[in-house]
Amino acid sequence: MQYGGKIITGLIIFLGLLCVPLLFNTASTGNAAYKQPKLELPKDEKKCIESTEFMRREHMQLLNDWRDWALRDGQRTYVNAEGKPFSISLQNTCMKCHAKKAEFCDKCHNDAAVSPYCWDCHIQPEGLSNEKK
């Protein structure tokens, strides 16, 4: 192989760089196994609009559907699998029960390093303060 040594060295360096984030994470978390974050659940409400498993897996898709149904199709009532109606609204339905975004949404989103842009427009139940920008 022409330039064999150089190519292999280059590949090794490339792979090394590729692995840096993983190594860094392992080092910073002390190699501990991932722990599911503890979410603060509503006190006076036992049941979400759908099952916990469904919400955990599908909430992003559901919120997408909710957005289009309410905003684009003018259908602002959601009838769940049990036939129970809910008003389609992130601020006025979801966050009325999950009244602390920091203790609910952010917990998993921070762990998973995702930052959905919901809160660029929607107002979190904690409210906004003028100082925090």
Added chain:
Amino acid sequence: MLEKALKGSPKYWGWLGFLLVLIGIGAACWVWQLTVGLKITGMNRDVSWGFYIAQFTYLVGVAASGVMIVLPYYFHHYKTFRHMVIFGEFMAIAAVVMCLGFIVVDIGQPQRMLNVLLHPTPNSILFWDMVVLNGYLFLNLLIGWICLEKDRLHLPHPKWLKPIIYTSIIWAFSIHTVTAFLYQGLPGRHYWLTAILAARFLASAFCSGPALLLLVVLITKRVTSFDPGREAIRTLAKIITYAMAVNVFFFLLEIFTAFYSNIPGHMHSMAYLFTGIHGHNGLVPWMWTATVFGLGSLALLVTPALRDNHSLLPWTLGILVIATWIDKGLGLLIGGFTPNPFEQVTVYWPTGPELLISLMVYATGALVLTVLYKIATEVKQDLEVSQKDEVPGPA
């Protein structure tokens, strides 16, 4: 062939380095714009498109104008343009790259740009503009690259490419027509609402684009050993002359319609541009500069002796480019938005960061152009198309 762009004189690398510095400065401004929004530009409620979209419009014209070389060569078998064709195509590529760049820096949520594909909307002209511009970029990359590669290998151009080339010629007209349709289909914008806008766009493109191309080719001739040939330059100058004459004629048609009909809405934008209204006259000196330069360049071009004087020609082309740029890259956009829908004047002028971000896009275009022209001139050099004014090479 890309390897030809990787070997060059210190001057070549210096120029690329200089462009990269400009891109870097502009990119810093762009990052700032991305973080705080378009409020760092001079655009406002009333003049909601500004310098960016104006440059976009001007450059679509430059991109389309490559066809003024490609068309005579392929439709009329005008062999003198044989070695100019690739420069027309490569210029088109650089221009389209800048067009796309100006769109990206102009929109408020660039990360959602692909919504245009995700939710295709054929009733929007912007959707079609996206289609034709990207199509044109692809066509020119394909045609330019394959032709140059075959030239380099002393092989004839493949037959299957012919229909694609013919398509690209028609396509060139479509990109500027569609860009004009962006404007001329809007109710309530009198300066744009004119059936002749697409024709005006094409006329102004077909004089300013080749003028710019010829200027770049003349520079290329000075810094490399490539020579397009005296005859090719003469013919291109003639094409520019006709297009400029038509361009001026079309603009006079607009003036006549507006002022003879005496309809206020039709007159207001032009009055704002050429005399100012309500005391707002910031664009007046610009528009009169364009008028003087435009008519001056036309006078120099229509006189054969002056047109064929090749030490005067760069100056003629220079003032022509300035005139057409002011008309389309400044007056067209601002005039269309002024006065606003309430018949009031809101003054727009680009801000420093806005100009620096524009500089970034222009420098990127220049970088692409330099690299492509480097490759093209090297190939032509290998074919011995040098300053000897003879045109060998493949049939």
Added chain:
Amino acid sequence: MKKSRRNFLKFAGLSAATLCFSPAAGALAAGHGTPHPKPNADQLKAKRWAMVVDTRKLNTDEAIAPLVKACHSIHNVPDIPGNKNIKWLWAGSYEETFPEQPNNFPSEDLERRRFILLCNHCDQPPCVRVCPTKATFQRPDGIVAMDYHRCIGCRYCMAGCPYGSRSFNWGEPRDNLDLKALNKEFPTRMRGVVEKCNFCVERLAQGKLPACVEASNGALTFGDLSDPDSEVRKVLKENYTIRRKPALGTQPSVYYII
């Protein structure tokens, strides 16, 4: 061999028939098990919403200000000094409102009057025609709505709108809002998207009239243009009204009693 082929064809035909009917069966089942959306039970409905502004009653900046305040506070509309402001509802002179119907000697009364300005919710909206992503769209009830999630901020709609009714968020809107006084039932917008009056579509869905209509003491009439017995049609029948820039063919849904 023959027999089995015949059986196979029979079976295939039967399966195809079942496939044809199964979607219907699925739809029947949807009534119970499958989650689905539906319109609010108490929503106000119309084929085409319209507004009539009685400029004889509502014609001063002082009278219009509370309406603007009602609208802008409910919808968290910022107030930005300079020419990059956001406006859903505002006031303009006769000249600004009807620039194509100028009069060199208007009555003193008309010359002094202020007119409320808002999105016309056109029947033939140019903004919807030009939007490359359907971020702005027309609902079946005629309301021209905005999907801020989808808007890419190209501002083509602003060039398309002949009424100057659209505003772009040049910067972060929350920088110019009193964040403690926000309406927490409604979102703000983000920078880089276009916004405008939404005819209070979120209130209509709850059975409420638009905020400005509610605050207008009867100077604004709101209703269904397609219903000959509606309040708006009654008012239009009894009064001389004009619309903004009718020559452009946009068919505004906002009428002005002069």
